Amino acid sequence: MSGLGSARAQGAPASLHQLGMWLAYSSLGFIILLAVPAAIGLPAAVAAVAILLAIWIGIESLFSP
């Protein structure tokens, strides 16, 4: 057993497990998002940077005055 499963089996806090799951789902979502621009020929590196910036613009607005 490795990774998150191992962490949970060893009694790691539930929050660690949740963080791991959150990261896993986020990574999966990011890859799916990345696939669309890459599929139409946009260089993946540029698409990855643009997607990160787009997501960050959205998140940061929560903390806007």
Place this chain on the structure above:
Amino acid sequence: MIHTIRWMVMREPEADQYRIGAQILFLFLLGGLTGGAVAGGMVAFVGYLLFLLVGSHLVGFALASSLVGVAYIGQQLGWWRLPRLSLSHQVPEAWRNIFAPKTASFLYSGALGLTFFTRISSYALYPFLVLLLGLGRWPWAAILLFVIAGFTRSATALLVPVKRWAYSSATVVTDELEPFSSIIIVTRTLLCVAASASLLVWVFLSMM
């Protein structure tokens, strides 16, 4: 934004708050998505015109985006001051009274999704915008990327039911967000550094 949703939900009769709240949130998400698509359409149109005029120069735009990112990192660190390219007004709160709650929710979020037509504090917007102007050859990608920004912006409202902020005072909500402000500033700077560095490396590799 959070206060607006809270206000719209809480003014409904208590028995209807759950149902209306869900509808307001759904339309809020839809509004963000639509606003992002409209803003993306505008940027994609300008980018497409540039593509027709001068051809595809993604490497040049990536380099410019990287430099703009560095410039705004300098502003973040207090080295110099640069202009804000977004409009300074916020979405008018009076909309909440003029329109029905669901319509107001869609319009409010749609205006937020338009991104640079409202006040926005994120410096990431500037390198993002310059980079997207270089995507004239891939206009759908530019629209999709703005949809992501608009939708993510509106999706932060999902914290309202998750954190039960509809039942908290505005002061409590602000107090809960306050501890994260320093983390946000550091993350913003690191993200701009990483984005600028990544684009510079890509430009360098593309020119080899």
